[in-house]
Amino acid sequence: MTAKKECAKRLGIYLLIVFAFMLFYILCAKLMHQSHTVYYIIYMIFSFSPAIASLITRAVTKEGFRDMKLHLHLTGNIRYYLLSFGLPLICLSSMFLLPVIVSGHADWLGGFTFGNVLSNAFLLISFSAVQSIGLLGEELGWRGYMNQKMEPLLGTVGTCLVGGIVWGLWHFPMDISGYLDGNSTFSEVLVSTFGRLAMLTCFGTFLIWLTKKTDSVFPAVIAHFMYNQSQFTLTELLYMGNISEDISLPLWTDILRYIPTLIIAVIFIILLLRDKKKDIKDNIATI
Amino acid sequence: MTGLVYKEWKQNRWYILSMILCGAAPLLVLLFFHSQISDIGEAPLRIGGLIAGFLTAGALQMLVLRGDDRKLWGYWITATPDGYNGFLRVKYEMIFAMIVLFLFTLQCVDRGYCAFAADMGNTEVAEISGIAVLLCFVQILLRAIDIPFVYRFGSKKGSFVKLICMIVLTIILLALLFLNIDRLDTFFDSCKKVFSVQNSPLILSVGLVLCLALYYISYRITCRLYLKGVEQYDR
Numbered sequence A: 001m002t003a004k005k006e007c008a009k010r011l012g013i014y015l016l017i018v019f020a021f022m023l024f025y026i027l028c029a030k031l032m033h034q035s036h037t038v039y040y041i042i043y044m045i046f047s048f049s050p051a052i053a054s055l056i057t058r059a060v061t062k063e064g065f066r067d068m069k070l071h072l073h074l075t076g077n078i079r080y081y082l083l084s085f086g087l088p089l090i091c092l093s094s095m096f097l098l099p100v101i102v103s104g105h106a107d108w109l110g111g112f113t114f115g116n117v118l119s120n121a122f123l124l125i126s127f128s129a130v131q132s133i134g135l136l137g138e139e140l141g142w143r144g145y146m147n148q149k150m151e152p153l154l155g156t157v158g159t160c161l162v163g164g165i166v167w168g169l170w171h172f173p174m175d176i177s178g179y180l181d182g183n184s185t186f187s188e189v190l191v192s193t194f195g196r197l198a199m200l201t202c203f204g205t206f207l208i209w210l211t212k213k214t215d216s217v218f219p220a221v222i223a224h225f226m227y228n229q230s231q232f233t234l235t236e237l238l239y240m241g242n243i244s245e246d247i248s249l250p251l252w253t254d255i256l257r258y259i260p261t262l263i264i265a266v267i268f269i270i271l272l273l274r275d276k277k278k279d280i281k282d283n284i285a286t287i
Numbered sequence B: 001m002t003g004l005v006y007k008e009w010k011q012n013r014w015y016i017l018s019m020i021l022c023g024a025a026p027l028l029v030l031l032f033f034h035s036q037i038s039d040i041g042e043a044p045l046r047i048g049g050l051i052a053g054f055l056t057a058g059a060l061q062m063l064v065l066r067g068d069d070r071k072l073w074g075y076w077i078t079a080t081p082d083g084y085n086g087f088l089r090v091k092y093e094m095i096f097a098m099i100v101l102f103l104f105t106l107q108c109v110d111r112g113y114c115a116f117a118a119d120m121g122n123t124e125v126a127e128i129s130g131i132a133v134l135l136c137f138v139q140i141l142l143r144a145i146d147i148p149f150v151y152r153f154g155s156k157k158g159s160f161v162k163l164i165c166m167i168v169l170t171i172i173l174l175a176l177l178f179l180n181i182d183r184l185d186t187f188f189d190s191c192k193k194v195f196s197v198q199n200s201p202l203i204l205s206v207g208l209v210l211c212l213a214l215y216y217i218s219y220r221i222t223c224r225l226y227l228k229g230v231e232q233y234d235r
Helices: A003-027 A029-034 A036-047 A049-060 A078-102 A106-111 A114-170 A172-180 A186-214 A218-239 A253-286 B002-023 B025-032 B043-063 B071-079 B083-119 B129-153 B155-179 B181-194 B200-232
Strands: none
Touching: A003 A029, A003 A036, A003 A049, A003 A114, A003 A172, A029 A036, A029 A172, A036 A049, A036 A114, A036 B083, A049 A114, A078 A106, A078 A114, A078 A186, A078 A218, A078 A253, A106 A218, A114 A172, A114 A186, A114 A218, A114 A253, A114 B083, A114 B129, A114 B200, A172 A186, A186 A218, A186 A253, B002 B025, B002 B043, B002 B083, B025 B043, B025 B083, B043 B083, B043 B129, B071 B083, B071 B200, B083 B129, B083 B200, B129 B155, B129 B200, B155 B181
């Protein structure tokens, strides 16, 4: 079997397992709605499903458990670790603040004092160092396995696009849970699903770049944690600014929310392609 | 580096895995005293379990430092490509991973318990993992102080030297306190001003980042002291 066919087979098995977990989550929705304990257990299993799927695939295809990118590789890579702390925070801040400022509501940002911003940023950074490990359940699967198998088949840009879409689709049970509980309409589900797809596809390029640069999934784990937690922190800071409940931003400002992640996607796709070109040149020079 | 990770895993895997048990300590305590529990929330007992788990985890983290304070091992590891820097880095990373594993288990168990309590009809049960996060930073700080002593003086002598240093430090602080007893009120007033409601989140967050920075500085200090320590180790 050629290397490409082998990759396709492994990728296929991996995706089948991951989406089986997703289906299981959707099928258990009713049961999860009835019991907090069942919800918690199934949610935890689902959160770790990409990692579980990668381990099962490695075992089934007799690939072995090498190259799981579980070394920290701190030496010489500190700048990438620092970037994994800082860039998601900057990106999310622009995503939240750009629509508010552009629509002329800068007065809503009363909670964003120097002290508040600094203390929240420091808290996020310190918590991400000790609490982000739960996201290893996702990163071990997506960046540590899926992208490695996808790249020989789809190329760098294809991996960023398809990998991001798969990653976004995997979150679909969470998006649809509101609709199943009767708390949101189907159109709201669609908006959140497509919004997440776009955001994660763009942000995923940064995580792929981090993983390739450091040969470790841990910077991606940290960046993923920072991305998730920054949203809560920024929402809290916005609520500190005494915004009345009936006020909302104009619809066109929604587009602005996508600009920072889009910029990140473009920058990191260029960097990934440049690195690939450099690798090819180096290989030719060695031959 | 893989070899060093393998060595640490083979040598200390039971200590590493015991972090899971330490993290489950609040639940184990509840199971142990289940006959005496009237309220499923029982926060004091859970916090007691958390502190017991925290202390046990700390003791176990120190045990992984034993066994490497041998002269022959010290010289041999210095001669390897990774050198003693690589060896110490893996030790620091392993202890950090143990702390993270302890916290992760504790949070998983605690959230699971709160979900179970909610199913039993008590939705008011609060998570105790918020305290655990702060305790983990205390643990990071304590290990940052412990490890240089252990590698500079060996595990037995190191704890003794650390104890003496702590006693000396306490005596100095007490002496300073008694010498300035008439200015104590001014000191407490300025402390109150610094640790005000507005400042405390900033001080806390800076403190947490400082703990992480101190852990890294501790690694650099241990690297500087290691070879001096090796000279004093037993064969």
